[in-house]
Amino acid sequence: MTSIDDIELPSTPQAITPARQKWLDWHAANPQVYELFKHFTFEAIRKGHKRLSAWLVVNRIRWETTVETVGDDFKLSNNSIAYYARLFMHDFPQHRGFFRTRPLREDRMPRQT
Numbered sequence: 001m002t003s004i005d006d007i008e009l010p011s012t013p014q015a016i017t018p019a020r021q022k023w024l025d026w027h028a029a030n031p032q033v034y035e036l037f038k039h040f041t042f043e044a045i046r047k048g049h050k051r052l053s054a055w056l057v058v059n060r061i062r063w064e065t066t067v068e069t070v071g072d073d074f075k076l077s078n079n080s081i082a083y084y085a086r087l088f089m090h091d092f093p094q095h096r097g098f099f100r101t102r103p104l105r106e107d108r109m110p111r112q113t
Helices: 018-029 033-045 054-066 078-091
Strands: none
Touching: 018 033, 018 054, 018 078, 033 078, 054 078
């Protein structure tokens, strides 16, 4: 699994905010979500999309896991969308820029010590 240190960290060395750590923990416990994220993103790429909204991909995951499948539902936080977009573009650099990203709110806020 990719380390959060490899994914567009702010200039502060090794800065892992509570929000980022919360996502990392959730991501480690739910690897099937990233598999679905990659699957649906590659499907869009194969169909000729040059750019796409990560929000759209996550909502497709929500549809598939809530409506199309049987079993326990899981909650996919909107806060995770930016991390999945960054992780995908990190893991597949040939698709850098496929998702538009902005600085994360946590990276714009002053750190409290």
